[in-house]
Amino acid sequence: xxxxxxxxxxxxxxxxxxxxxxxxxxxxxxxxxxxxxxxxxxxxxxxxxxxxxxxxxxxxxxxxxxxxxxxxxxxxxxxxxxxxxxxxxxxxxxxxxxxxxxxxxxxxxxxxxxxxxxxxxxxxxxxxxxxxxxxxxxxxxxxxxxxxxxxxxxxxxxxxxxxxxxxxxxxxxxxxxxxxxxxxxxxxxxxxxxxxxxxxxxxxxxxxxxxxxxx
Numbered sequence: 001x002x003x004x005x006x007x008x009x010x011x012x013x014x015x016x017x018x019x020x021x022x023x024x025x026x027x028x029x030x031x032x033x034x035x036x037x038x039x040x041x042x043x044x045x046x047x048x049x050x051x052x053x054x055x056x057x058x059x060x061x062x063x064x065x066x067x068x069x070x071x072x073x074x075x076x077x078x079x080x081x082x083x084x085x086x087x088x089x090x091x092x093x094x095x096x097x098x099x100x101x102x103x104x105x106x107x108x109x110x111x112x113x114x115x116x117x118x119x120x121x122x123x124x125x126x127x128x129x130x131x132x133x134x135x136x137x138x139x140x141x142x143x144x145x146x147x148x149x150x151x152x153x154x155x156x157x158x159x160x161x162x163x164x165x166x167x168x169x170x171x172x173x174x175x176x177x178x179x180x181x182x183x184x185x186x187x188x189x190x191x192x193x194x195x196x197x198x199x200x201x202x203x204x205x206x207x208x209x210x211x212x213x214x215x
Contacts, residue, residue, distance in 0.1 A: 006050075006053070024114075039068040051079055063163055166205055166208045
């Protein structure tokens with residue numbers, strides 16, 4: 001009997017997530033070992049379950065799909081990450097690939113393509129849908145240059161604070177979400193903005209939009 005592929009599935013839209021879970025489990029090839037409704041929960045559940053494949057949405061609250069990919073790959077190098085998203089633009093694809101994703105698929109793909117992608121990344125291959133493959137091909141045609149990290153040198157905690165600020169959270173709300181004191185939250189917020197050269201919430205949101213980091 002073939003051992004099923006152990007999958008973590010993260011998407012903040014419950015109906016979408018449940019539909020993908022049903023699709024994967026009905027195939028008989030996958031076992032969904034955990035579900036997550038936001039990026040931070042995805043990282044936590046990945047660490048708890050150590051899945052073969054993490055299927056992540058790109059736009060999620062609390063922690064972006066981009067940062068979730070980076071953290072999962074850093075903490076669990078054997079877990080392969082497949083991003084399934086509505087975004088097909090190059091500015092989304094390239095940072096995700098640089099963060100360590102093994103596959104990238106847009107949500108209007110056929111069900112059979114999702115299964116093919118999960119199979120491929122689980123076996124150690126890369127899988128990119130037509131849109132993502134085109135974006136990568138365009139990148140390879142350009143002169144080489146050092147890729148830029150949109151977060152620059154923010155710490156993991158400062159990255160979390162960054163996304164909570166983008167979501168419009170106050171310092172007190174950030175403190176509550178992260179389980180830290182308001183003073184500590186304010187310190188993280190101040191350091192984050194200083195490092196990025198930003199001065200207020202509006203500038204943080206504009207920066208996120210420019211770098212393709214909006215949830």
